[in-house]
Amino acid sequence: MSQLAALVKVTRVDLSYFFRTKWLILTLITLNLSDMFVVGLVYTNMMNFDYFVFYVPGVIIAGMFAAALDVGRRVHLGLSEGVSQYYLSLPLSLNGLAFAHILSAGLGGLIFSSILLVVAFSFVHGLLSLSTLAMIPFMFFVSMGLGGIAAVINLFSGGGDRFWAFAEGVQMALLGMSTVFYPLPAVESIMPWYATIAIAYNPLSQIADALRSAAASAPLSSYSLATISLTSLLMLFIGFFCYRHVFSKVRLLGKI
Amino acid sequence: MNTYQISSLLMFDLREAFNSLLWVGYSWIYFLFQFFVYGSIISTLVVTVHNYFFYYGTGLVVLSTFNIASWSGRRFVEGAHEGRLRYILSLPIGRGEFFMEQLALGVIVNLIRTLPPVLIVLLLSGLFTPFSFVSTLAVITLLAIGIMGLMVSLSVIAFKSFDIYSAIVAALSALLIRFSTISYPISSMNELYARATLSNPIAYGADLLRRAIGLDNSLLLNASMATSVLVALAVGTIFLGIFFATKFVEGVKSS
Amino acid sequence: MSFAVETYDLTKRYGNFRALDRLNIKIETSRIRVLLGPNGSGKTTFLHLISTVLRPSEGTASVLGYDIVRQQLQVRRLVAIAFQDPRGFWRHKPKHILSFHASMYGVREPERSKIVERTLKEFELWDSKDKKFMDLSGGQAKRLEVAKLFVSPPRLALLDEPTAMVDLDGKRLVWDKIKELSERGSTIIVATNEVREAEYLADKITIFSSGKDVVTDTLSNLKDSVRGGDVVDLEFAEPATSFVVEIIRTIPGTVGIIEVDPRHLRVSVTRSEDWLPIAVKHLQGVRIQSIHITEPSLDDIFMTIVKPRKSVA
Numbered sequence: 001m002s003q004l005a006a007l008v009k010v011t012r013v014d015l016s017y018f019f020r021t022k023w024l025i026l027t028l029i030t031l032n033l034s035d036m037f038v039v040g041l042v043y044t045n046m047m048n049f050d051y052f053v054f055y056v057p058g059v060i061i062a063g064m065f066a067a068a069l070d071v072g073r074r075v076h077l078g079l080s081e082g083v084s085q086y087y088l089s090l091p092l093s094l095n096g097l098a099f100a101h102i103l104s105a106g107l108g109g110l111i112f113s114s115i116l117l118v119v120a121f122s123f124v125h126g127l128l129s130l131s132t133l134a135m136i137p138f139m140f141f142v143s144m145g146l147g148g149i150a151a152v153i154n155l156f157s158g159g160g161d162r163f164w165a166f167a168e169g170v171q172m173a174l175l176g177m178s179t180v181f182y183p184l185p186a187v188e189s190i191m192p193w194y195a196t197i198a199i200a201y202n203p204l205s206q207i208a209d210a211l212r213s214a215a216a217s218a219p220l221s222s223y224s225l226a227t228i229s230l231t232s233l234l235m236l237f238i239g240f241f242c243y244r245h246v247f248s249k250v251r252l253l254g255k256i
Numbered sequence: 257m258n259t260y261q262i263s264s265l266l267m268f269d270l271r272e273a274f275n276s277l278l279w280v281g282y283s284w285i286y287f288l289f290q291f292f293v294y295g296s297i298i299s300t301l302v303v304t305v306h307n308y309f310f311y312y313g314t315g316l317v318v319l320s321t322f323n324i325a326s327w328s329g330r331r332f333v334e335g336a337h338e339g340r341l342r343y344i345l346s347l348p349i350g351r352g353e354f355f356m357e358q359l360a361l362g363v364i365v366n367l368i369r370t371l372p373p374v375l376i377v378l379l380l381s382g383l384f385t386p387f388s389f390v391s392t393l394a395v396i397t398l399l400a401i402g403i404m405g406l407m408v409s410l411s412v413i414a415f416k417s418f419d420i421y422s423a424i425v426a427a428l429s430a431l432l433i434r435f436s437t438i439s440y441p442i443s444s445m446n447e448l449y450a451r452a453t454l455s456n457p458i459a460y461g462a463d464l465l466r467r468a469i470g471l472d473n474s475l476l477l478n479a480s481m482a483t484s485v486l487v488a489l490a491v492g493t494i495f496l497g498i499f500f501a502t503k504f505v506e507g508v509k510s511s
Numbered sequence: 512m513s514f515a516v517e518t519y520d521l522t523k524r525y526g527n528f529r530a531l532d533r534l535n536i537k538i539e540t541s542r543i544r545v546l547l548g549p550n551g552s553g554k555t556t557f558l559h560l561i562s563t564v565l566r567p568s569e570g571t572a573s574v575l576g577y578d579i580v581r582q583q584l585q586v587r588r589l590v591a592i593a594f595q596d597p598r599g600f601w602r603h604k605p606k607h608i609l610s611f612h613a614s615m616y617g618v619r620e621p622e623r624s625k626i627v628e629r630t631l632k633e634f635e636l637w638d639s640k641d642k643k644f645m646d647l648s649g650g651q652a653k654r655l656e657v658a659k660l661f662v663s664p665p666r667l668a669l670l671d672e673p674t675a676m677v678d679l680d681g682k683r684l685v686w687d688k689i690k691e692l693s694e695r696g697s698t699i700i701v702a703t704n705e706v707r708e709a710e711y712l713a714d715k716i717t718i719f720s721s722g723k724d725v726v727t728d729t730l731s732n733l734k735d736s737v738r739g740g741d742v743v744d745l746e747f748a749e750p751a752t753s754f755v756v757e758i759i760r761t762i763p764g765t766v767g768i769i770e771v772d773p774r775h776l777r778v779s780v781t782r783s784e785d786w787l788p789i790a791v792k793h794l795q796g797v798r799i800q801s802i803h804i805t806e807p808s809l810d811d812i813f814m815t816i817v818k819p820r821k822s823v824a
Contacts, residue, residue, distance in 0.1 A: 023420075023423045026426070030426055041446070043302075045445070046303065168282075181298070183301075265615070272602055340600065343599060346591065347587060347615045348584060350583075506564065
């Protein structure tokens with residue numbers, strides 16, 4: 001079996017675990033849709049702009065994050081249940097294994113957010129456009145970057161049950177410190193300048209704002225797309241080396 | 257009633273619940289971040305609620321109670337699958353007593369975890385008085401008993417399947433949290449949502465807590481109605497939970 | 512004779528599957544009864560039912576005079592169980608687990624601490640008393656599970672595969688402690704699929720198969736009761752063909768044949784001294800490498816009774 005074929009197989013197994021757990025998919029979809037159609041609509045009544053249209057792309061990105069992290073959580077389970085040890089016994093390089101796990105998280109996040117996007121097409125009419133379709137590769141980049149974050153969490157959560165705590169903490173910090181749920185001017189009115197810069201360059205802010213631009217038929221900023229690609233690539237590489245470190249340690253010690 | 261045995265079990269469970277300080281610390285950090293970052297930014301956007309920052313902070317305390325109740329139920333279901341439940345079931349305590357112990361565990365954990373957030377809201381809003389503090393704790397305890405009773409009862413029904421329990425919690429979270437006054441007042445909702453919210457006991461709990469703290473009550477649900485609903489929820493779920501525990505709970509094949 | 516356990520059509524169903532099927536069994540007080548059977552034969556279900564961890568689907572049982580359906584709490588005050596796979600208290604330390612267990616049976620301080628210390632030492636767990644449960648080895652966790660029964664000896668002690676995952680020294684330690692518990696007056700029921708454990712511990716053995724008790728007797732009576740008093744091991748130079756098996760089957764006195772491997776047949780016979788000369792005559796031309804005659808072991812009894820998968824007879 002070639003390295004590529006082995007990599008594809010590991011990715012498929014990771015993904016099938018995620019999508020086979022139907023209750024989990026149903027759970028995530030229910031929560032995200034209720035966020036869109038209850039929280040988004042009620043907040044619109046409390047604000048003096050159409051928060052629903054602003055909020056829906058944010059929910060799609062938050063859903064992508066949750067899905068990518070959940071695929072990463074399965075890698076964590078695999079580490080404690082011996083699945084990773086089994087993978088290490090297969091004719092697959094360490095690089096291949098690390099990349100396969102990040103790829104599966106990226107695909108998981110993309111597929112899940114695409115489901116939400118399809119639902120959103122019916123309610124935020126501007127979203128159904130060529131610009132949005134052009135965003136999909138960039139959503140995939142971001143999702144891969146989030147897979148990289150799952151790898152970092154895997155490295156730091158060790159063999160215990162800390163993955164969820166860390167994952168929720170990172171999710172809270174990255175979503176909270178972004179423009180996924182609120183516009184940049186609101187952030188600027190409260191936050192110091194350095195926090196505002198961090199929030200503006202957060203890839204989650206970038207991709208959510210790009211989706212909003214697409215929905216508003218505004219031209220996509222090439223600067224913004226380049227930022228999305230670069231920051232996602234950075235997260236992906238960091239994650240790749242984290243997984244490499246995790247698996248090297250497992251190979252050396254038998255466990256993390 | 258095996259008081260000595262029940263208190264021993266409670267102490268044993270509390271030791272486990274607070275064994276990992278990470279979780280306790282994490283819940284406080286979560287509150288601080290949500291309150292001071294998300295809460296303060298979203299407050300600048302909300303124009304229909306005066307002092308939305310503290311309105312939101314109080315909602316976070318209720319949300320935390322719901323999350324701890326979900327944790328209590330999840331712990332029960334996990335215990336069933338990890339072998340903890342069958343061991344407890346082999347011990348000389350009644351099933352109903354065991355349910356009450358689980359309920360007490362959830363309420364104590366909830367009080368410990370929500371105490372700092374409550375103090376922060378009370379002190380920052382300048383509404384701290386001995387009366388507001390005591391009444392706030394009383395409402396949280398009552399609310400916690402009701403929600404814990406509900407979630408532990410559900411876990412007692414769904415204890416044979418982790419998937420079913422998770423699906424129920426997700427559905428409840430979608431319904432009880434979203435269709436409630438945890439994050440927004442009933443006056444901001446359309447008629448359909450408002451009707452759903454009026455049949456949700458958590459909405460009454462959240463508004464009663466705001467009254468106890470002393471927030472502007474013009475947007476809140478009626479206090480005596482809210483108290484009645486919460487007492488009914490607490491008493492109802494206790495009886496329901498004891499009934500389910502006595503009738504249905506048994507060991508589960510370990511996974 | 513008084514009985515610690517008496518079951519009346521005790522049944523446990525999971526959907527259409529009957530884990531225990533109308534079991535009627537009596538277990539004498541102050542004895543060690545070993546339940547022997549393959550995986551899935553209903554032993555664990557039986558222990559969980561009489562400890563009231565599970566509820567019967569039909570039928571009931573009397574445990575030390577109390578009904579397991581109507582008087583659950585009274586039953587639990589007198590019974591304690593050591594489970595097959597001790598899990599669930601990952602973050603607790605052995606000393607806390609034992610102390611908690613003792614407190615549940617009403618043992619109070621300062622007596623409790625002394626008992627816990629003594630028990631941890633007896634089960635060679637003293638050095639690990641401050642480790643978290645999740646950091647114990649499989650054998651240590653299993654010894655800790657059995658040790659629970661010693662901090663407050665129950666009138667009926669149930670042990671589900673008490674020495675699975677335990678090393679040889681540990682097995683002997685656990686077995687001796689079980690015997691000690693019996694000598695102190697407890698009735699013991701041990702479920703196992705380890706024949707050696709049954710031979711070492713049992714006053715009486717009950718063999719389980721497919722949710723039913725197939726037979727109950729003392730070890731010596733079980734050996735005598737096996738159809739065929741002797742076991743003859745035949746080793747061939749070449750794999751035994753179905754023709755050879757057929758010849759052996761037709762020899763007067765052949766009771767059963769088990770294929771140990773292609774060149775090795777184990778034959779249960781009524782009397783080896785009568786059977787062997789006839790067999791040698793019938794098998795002329797077949798190259799036999801060796802012949803061993805033995806008494807049936809509990810292994811043979813077990814294999815004969817629960818219908819071995821590889822039986823060719």
